[in-house]
Amino acid sequence: xxxxxxxxxxxxxxxxxxxxxxxxxxxxxxxxxxxxxxxxxxxxxxxxxxxxxxxxxxxxxxxxxxxxxxxxxxxxxxxxxxxxxxxxxxxxxxxxxxxxxxxxxxxxxxxxxxxxxxxxxxxxxxxxxxxxxxxxxxxxxxxxxxxxxxxxxxxxxxxxxxxxxxxxxxxxxxxxxxxxxxxxxxxxxxxxxxxxxxxxxxxxxxxxxxxxxxxxxxxxxxxxxxxxxxxxxxxxxxxxxxxxxxxxxxxxxxxxxxxxxxxxxxxxxxxxxxxxxxxxxxxxxxxxxxxxxxxxxxxxx
DNA sequence: CGAGTTTGACCCGCGC
DNA sequence: GCGCGGGTCAAACTCG
Numbered sequence: 028x029x030x031x032x033x034x035x036x037x038x039x040x041x042x043x044x045x046x047x048x049x050x051x052x053x054x055x056x057x058x059x060x061x062x063x064x065x066x067x068x069x070x071x072x073x074x075x076x077x078x079x080x081x082x083x084x085x086x087x088x089x090x091x092x093x094x095x096x097x098x099x100x101x102x103x104x105x106x107x108x109x110x111x112x113x114x115x116x117x118x119x120x121x122x123x124x125x126x127x128x129x130x131x132x133x134x135x136x137x138x139x140x141x142x143x144x145x146x147x148x149x150x151x152x153x154x155x156x157x158x159x160x161x162x163x164x165x166x167x168x169x170x171x172x173x174x175x176x177x178x179x180x181x182x183x184x185x186x187x188x189x190x191x192x193x194x195x196x197x198x199x200x201x202x203x204x205x206x207x208x209x210x211x212x213x214x215x216x217x218x219x220x221x222x223x224x225x226x227x228x229x230x231x232x233x234x235x236x237x238x239x240x241x242x243x244x245x246x247x248x249x250x251x252x253x254x255x256x257x258x259x260x261x262x263x264x265x266x267x268x269x270x271x272x273x274x275x276x277x278x279x280x281x282x283x284x285x286x287x288x289x290x291x292x293x294x295x296x297x298x299x300x301x302x303x304x305x306x307x308x309x310x311x312x313x314x315x316x317x318x319x320x321x322x323x324x325x326x327x328x
Numbered sequence: 329c330g331a332g333t334t335t336g337a338c339c340c341g342c343g344c
Numbered sequence: 345g346c347g348c349g350g351g352t353c354a355a356a357c358t359c360g
Contacts, residue, residue, distance in 0.1 A: 184333055186352060199351070203331085212351090 166226040170219075179235040180204075182211065193217035207232045 186199035195215035202209040209229035216222040 183331080185354095187333090187335075188350070188352095191349070197350085210351095 164226055164228050166224065168216075169223045169225065170221050171223055172221065180209070180231065190214055190217070195220065202229075202231060204231075204233050 181203040182200035183203045184198060185201050187196045188199070190197050193214070193216075195217060197212055197214040199212045200210065207229075209227065209231050211225060211227045213223055213225040216224060
């Protein structure tokens with residue numbers, strides 16, 4: 028490794044939080060470490076099993092989903108400024124126990140807003156040079172021998188590139204559905220080949236072709252969100268039931284409606300969030316997601 | 329034969 | 345301007 032590479036690695040390490048379970052794959056870091064630790068309280072990688080997110084995830088995972096019209100979601104990760112309606116009536120009333128406490132959400136959202144402001148200020152100078160608009164991204168880590176996680180959508184490979192300092196290539200996939208521009212890529216961690224980092228980009232313009240089953244496997248999941256200048260990580264704590272999927276989108280939208288808030292809003296940008304259906308399908312798939320908060324930091328945005 | 333994969337070439341942005 | 349790396353294209357190939 029030459030000096031340049033060493034320096035890059037050093038820089039990366041400065042922004043990196045390690046868990047007791049894995050190292051961060053090359054090229055990934057945690058831009059919002061403070062947010063993760065302070066705001067949500069459930070990001071403690073050393074004691075993951077002791078944390079749950081009863082309000083949010085009970086709701087998410089017990090609330091049915093519907094494929095949302097693409098127009099509902101911003102194509103650009105910057106478009107997350109819809110009016111705030113955290114108490115929106117769109118939230119399903121069928122899971123009242125799981126609905127987040129109003130105060131909790133208000134508090135969370137406020138903190139996120141504050142953090143987002145800081146982030147925005149930090150990123151401001153860089154925005155000048157921003158030319159290419161990046162679509163909403165959504166990344167997560169899985170521990171699996173299976174490279175290509177089956178998320179219910181049909182994908183077509185369109186490229187493969189070697190990853191610097193890694194023996195494993197990065198694979199590029201596109202949704203096979205016509206007029207759907209969603210892409211995803213995945214690569215194995217050079218540090219731990221059993222770890223696969225998958226990144227989704229874009230918004231599906233069609234429903235998931237494979238409909239869900241009812242049960243989510245028991246798992247602890249960390250989902251990584253990229254876009255909107257912030258990152259949040261979530262842990263799906265346990266097996267939950269998905270009967271249908273009508274309200275997921277509304278619920279997410281309700282979170283996203285705070286100005287510049289990066290938490291839950293980022294969810295809104297991920298209509299391709301691995302649906303209950305896909306999560307619930309087979310072993311070696313998304314249920315293998317690892318508990319680790321990580322996000323590929325958008326350097327230029 | 330159509331759908332999906334492979335893989336080298338190409339494009340583009342960025343840093344030096 | 346040049347080199348590098350990430351991302352995409354597209355022809356050739358494979359598979360069912």
